[in-house]
Amino acid sequence: MIGRIEGRLLEKQPPEILIDVQGVGYEIHMPMTSFYQLPAVGETVAVYTHFVVREDAQLLFGFADKMERGLFRELIKANGVGPKLGLAILSGMSAAQFLNSVQNEDISALVSLPGIGKKTAERLVVELKDRLAKFGQQQAIAMPSDVGNKPMDAIVPLNDAKEEAQSALIALGYKAVQANKLITAVYQDGMESENLIREALKAAI
Structure with a gap:
């Protein structure tokens, strides 16, 4: 298994990056919480990785630290959670926030994530609460929730x-x-x- 990659950062196209390692370019999918910690293009970067082999693809997922990778690995063991959903969860919440949401059984916070309905959120709490105890209790970072109240039902042109x-x-x-x-x-x-x-x-x- 490919557990860590270090090389020159060639491209940053969220949520994917391209790292050059001695002439070989590795495409890596990253949660946005890790993506934000990347250096500028052209600089050296090291990421912890998890390698997923499917019938139709071989995918590398990258993380800023071992804890986030470990949490991702626990997530994809849960019923109904694949790598894409695991990536989305860790993009919408930091590892500490997700741990707090599960430990506190905060269903409302979990259902705010894409692809997570109430039943899935409840199942994640049941399946992961004990398993995630090894990561320890961590204080979630407070995040603003008031983003304005303007009506926006239609898609508007984007720059x-x-x-x-x-x-x-x-x-x-x-x-x-x-x-x-x-x-x-x-x-x-x-x-x-x-x-x-x-x-x-x-x-x-």
């Missing part, structure tokens, strides 16, 4: 930063209209796509 942010949210499981609403609600002139994704994901919780 380049908004288009990149919307593509990232859709890749993480959000519907196009929902992604557009979140992006439009938090967008400010001059925002780069990475900050826009960060604020949109905060607004979803």
Whole structure:
């Protein structure tokens, strides 16, 4: 199994990156919580990885630290949770926030994530509460939830930063209209796509 990769960061296209390791480029999918910690393109980066082999693809998932990777591995063991949903969960919440939500049985926080309905949230709590105890209790980072109350039922035209942010949210499981609403609600002139994704994901919780 490929457990860690270190090399030069060639591309950052959330939620994917490309790392050059001695002439070989590794495409890696990352949760946005880890993506935010990446250095600039061209710099050296090291990520912990989890390798997934399917009939139709071989995929690498990357994480900023071992704890987030460990949490991802526990998530994809849960009934009905695949790598894509695991990635979405860890993009919408930090590892500490997810741990707190499970330990406190905060169903409402979990259902705010894409692809998580009430039944799935309840099942995650039941299946993971004891298993995640080994990660220890951690204080969740408070995140703002008030993103404005403007009506936004239709998809509006997007600039380049908004288009990149919307593509990232859709890749993480959000519907196009929902992604557009979140992006439009938090967008400010001059925002780069990475900050826009960060604020949109905060607004979803």
